[in-house]
Amino acid sequence: MQDDADGAELRAGVQGDLQRLQRLGPDLRVLGGAVEQVHGVDDERLHDVGLLHRLVEGSDFLVGVDPRLPGPRGLVEDLDRPAAALFPSGHGVRRAARGGDVGADQHRMVIMRVRFPPSPTGALHIGNARTALYNWLLARGSGGQLVLRIEDTDRERSTPENVDLIFESLEWLGIDYDEGPIYQSQNAERHAGVVQQLLDEGKAYRTTAGPDVVKAYKEANDNRGFRGQEESEGAIRLRMPDEGVTVVNDIIRGETAFENVLLDDLVIARADGTPVYHLAVVVDDSDAQITHVVRGADHYSNTPKHLRIYDALGATPPTYAHLPLLHGTDGKKLSKRHGAASVSDLRNSGYLREAVVNYLALLGWGYDDKTEFFTVEELQRNFSLERVSKNPAVFDELKLRHMNGRYVRELSVEDLTARLEEFTGREGLKPAVEITQEKISTLAEFWPLAGSFYDGPSDDPKAREKFLEPPESRTALEQVRAALDGLPEPWSASSVEEALRVVPEALGMKPKAVYQPLRVTLTGTTVSPGIFDTVALLGREETLKRVGRSLEA
């Protein structure tokens, strides 16, 4: 049971949601009775109520709560089309009687079913990764389901290696799915059946008209959409209406009407009968009972076509949400030319999955005016399509790097060590991790800083020349050797510091004039962890050996 304060707050939240829903349109009706009954139910129930309301905001159907059923559930009341069609029978969703009947036995939960359909023509790009992430967050945040579908109909470019790469990237990101992977190529028969059906119904026809014919037609007809003549062979086109508009209702972008006259009769299958993408997505999404299609904005203009196909099929289309595209720093559409463009690249560059997920979530979505660090759980809880931005975003690796640094520093030494050992393929890294954690932003920055502990000093001629050649450097090193020689083991950063602190003073030199030569002697470079940490980690034997070697050179 919630305590009173929490309960009251939640009731207020639900009321607010309903009020907002009511403002969406005059046709909306709220199942008012259900709200009153929310009060007094258990924690889990209340939580689900919040999720359900979040789910429907911006959609064209309404969910209420029936407190009489156990577990999470919603009531569906249609607005301008039957709820039963919104959620095909397989979902078990039944239409609530108009007027807000909340009869217990006829209502079941609304489940948000989303999908991620990558085409395995390459590694998982960050744009697609973000799309996958958003869909996943939506599913996980609403108690819904995510379907993974591999769109491998492009036999030329699709490879098993790429499929594996995609699985690997999704797994690395922590994105799991509830159904699939479904391979689109395996639905070929179904697609062919649908095409044949449309042909039989006269909704589609064959024509040999190609791009040139279409272009000529449009030029001759004031840019009206191409309408062909039926032939006995050729590609199969779906007839488009000559009047009216096809309205795309997008959660992120609102409503847009496309004039049907301007739509070309759409090619749904090639001359050899194989379906094209537009036909395949619609059939597959429809068959999978997808309720929300959340995809890149590059598909926005394709949506009216998809809607026409749904119409021809007599199927109810899903709710759409088109995400802003991702651009490179040059303002152009993101591609391989923009450096680390795939998830694999980011991983190999030493970024942590947490940082990548967090950063990706922020590319096109913002929570408020100051919060930008989110755990996965927080993202699931707070992410919503209503707050997704409309404008394209530019992937900024510097910001990712910054975030990654913050995540690196928040990791426990053990955790970071494990990740670094996996990343570098080396073992026994913990001591070095302890003294480098605060200095690195990515896993890749570790080895340049710590490699000399394991593989000996690196070779940097410039550093050598600058800090080891001068006579006073030798003097300093000799003093250092003397000071360290008498230091009893075991060495610690503090005991080393105590022993070394006096050296600059004794020689009347600046600390830097003493420590830099020592640093270069021990590590080979001018950049390393703290000098006392470095000496302590190396230990007496190795330190004196390296100093001795340097002095004898």
Place this chain on the structure above:
RNA sequence: GCCCCCAUGGUGUAGCGGUUAGCACGCAGGCCUUUCACGCCUGUAGCACGGGUUCGAUUCCCGUUGGGGGUACCA
């Protein structure tokens, strides 16, 4: 060409008629300091333009410009 979308500093965003336009990255300077980082402080820089609507527009409407997407027997 035609259709559609978008528009807050260099970048990602907050804002949803009245704010000194907030936050973060970056950049500049400073502090800290044995190097490099981290951290902290300060600063830099923005509502694309022009018309409306309004007592009042970053916010609403129209246009222009700019950017993007679609326009394939690709996905």
